[in-house]
Amino acid sequence: MQSLLNKKIVLGISGGIAAYKTPELARLLMQEGASVQVVMTEAAQQFVTPVTMQALTGNPVYTSQWDSSIANNMAHIELSRSADVILIAPTSADLMAKLSLGLADDLLSTLCLARDCPLLLAPAMNKQMWEHAATQRSAERLEKDGVTLLGPASGFQACGEVGMGRMLEPTEIAEQVIAFFQKKTLLGKKVLITAGPTFEAIDPVRGITNHSSGKMGFAIARAALEAGAQVHLIAGPCELPTPLETTGKITRTNVVSAKEMHATALANVDYDLFFAVAAVADWGIAKPAKEKMKRQGASTPTIEFVANPDILLDVAKLVKTKGGKPYPYCVGFAAESTDLEKHADEKRKRKGIPMIVGNIGPETFGSDLNQLVIIDASGSKKTAKAEKLHLARQLIGLVAKKI
Numbered sequence: 512m513q514s515l516l517n518k519k520i521v522l523g524i525s526g527g528i529a530a531y532k533t534p535e536l537a538r539l540l541m542q543e544g545a546s547v548q549v550v551m552t553e554a555a556q557q558f559v560t561p562v563t564m565q566a567l568t569g570n571p572v573y574t575s576q577w578d579s580s581i582a583n584n585m586a587h588i589e590l591s592r593s594a595d596v597i598l599i600a601p602t603s604a605d606l607m608a609k610l611s612l613g614l615a616d617d618l619l620s621t622l623c624l625a626r627d628c629p630l631l632l633a634p635a636m637n638k639q640m641w642e643h644a645a646t647q648r649s650a651e652r653l654e655k656d657g658v659t660l661l662g663p664a665s666g667f668q669a670c671g672e673v674g675m676g677r678m679l680e681p682t683e684i685a686e687q688v689i690a691f692f693q694k695k696t697l698l699g700k701k702v703l704i705t706a707g708p709t710f711e712a713i714d715p716v717r718g719i720t721n722h723s724s725g726k727m728g729f730a731i732a733r734a735a736l737e738a739g740a741q742v743h744l745i746a747g748p749c750e751l752p753t754p755l756e757t758t759g760k761i762t763r764t765n766v767v768s769a770k771e772m773h774a775t776a777l778a779n780v781d782y783d784l785f786f787a788v789a790a791v792a793d794w795g796i797a798k799p800a801k802e803k804m805k806r807q808g809a810s811t812p813t814i815e816f817v818a819n820p821d822i823l824l825d826v827a828k829l830v831k832t833k834g835g836k837p838y839p840y841c842v843g844f845a846a847e848s849t850d851l852e853k854h855a856d857e858k859r860k861r862k863g864i865p866m867i868v869g870n871i872g873p874e875t876f877g878s879d880l881n882q883l884v885i886i887d888a889s890g891s892k893k894t895a896k897a898e899k900l901h902l903a904r905q906l907i908g909l910v911a912k913k914i
């Protein structure tokens with residue numbers, strides 16, 4: 512799935528050491544189906560060459576407003592008219608200041624002033640420069656003018672200092688550009704998601720878990736963020752990176768056991784939507800050993816289980832109504848080895864939830880692909896087999912209409 516198919520992006524580059532990451536960004540945008548037209552300031556060419564950008568994008572690179580190769584000599588108008596977005600990465604403090612004042616003294620700044628498409632800026636500078644009152648004023652003004660700032664992040668800087676001002680990584684910028692183009696069906700909504708497996712400790716080194724990778728739950732978190740929601744992701748043990756972390760719109764709580772996941776979820780159910788995607792262990796260990804259990808000859812241990820609390824069932828019991836609609840609207844998930852639709856619908860009724868989503872196997876766990884059957888009181892609907900992120904976006908679009 513290409514999330515930027517048919518999108519035309521003007522990629523501006525201004526003078527900053529982070530420009531060494533821009534070729535990688537161009538590649539990522541193109542991998543997602545975008546066509547990329549690069550415009551560079553004079554200073555940018557000290558850090559990365561137009562030849563590099565031309566070779567990567569397959570398009571001529573524009574560096575001057577006096578470029579006679581453009582028939583009407585109106586590059587600043589032509590380029591923005593055909594673009595879906597102008598993205599500038601890195602954006603220097605100097606360029607931010609210029610854009611915030613509406614100055615237009617080179618091709619890139621003129622293009623921004625003459626544009627009729629959205630403008631996304633990924634600032635990159637030394638932390639003192641970022642924190643300077645003048646830069647903060649520029650940032651505030653630009654945001655007031657409807658410009659979107661992507662980052663900056665905090666971390667190691669080329670100058671050897673540590674602090675705010677680092678450009679977001681190319682993957683983070685690409686994710687945010689993709690998010691920018693998604694429909695904002697959950698704007699202002701709060702979403703709670705459980706994801707991944709749980710781990711029930713037998714002793715300090717052993718335990719019982721399952722094959723859940725967390726990919727479906729994380730994809731739903733990303734799709735909800737793309738749709739404009741604020742997300743709380745409660746994740747069992749899994750290595751996946753937090754989606755769209757740099758937007759500041761996601762809180763992730765890592766938990767280990769089902770009991771911990773239950774306590775975290777039930778601590779606050781003030782959400783518009785709850786997706787119970789986690790593969791929660793049905794049973795915990797009654798008395799986990801405090802020390803590592805030692806082998807004792809040929810004898811084997813007997814492990815006693817206790818039933819774990821049902822997170823979804825307990826959240827569903829707390830559902831209220833808001834504007835005549837359930838709050839939170841609860842969506843369960845089901846993976847079955849037989850009679851998926853029948854068992855899933857039984858589960859939906861037993862747990863008292865309006866919607867359940869069945870994973871049509873067999874290779875759901877760990878895979879990037881999935882096929883779903885979405886079941887509510889009105890019946891069931893199968894999706895095509897597709898990438899989990901694609902399915903998550905479909906599901907979010909559907910559920911957004913219910914709340």
Ligand code: C5P
Pocket residue numbers: 705769787788789790791792793819820821822823824842843844845858
């Ligand atoms: O009961 P079962 O595990 O088959 O139901 C699956 C659905 O219930 C999933 O949405 C899962 O996240 C949720 N669940 C839960 N807490 C449990 C068991 C399952 O939230 N203890």
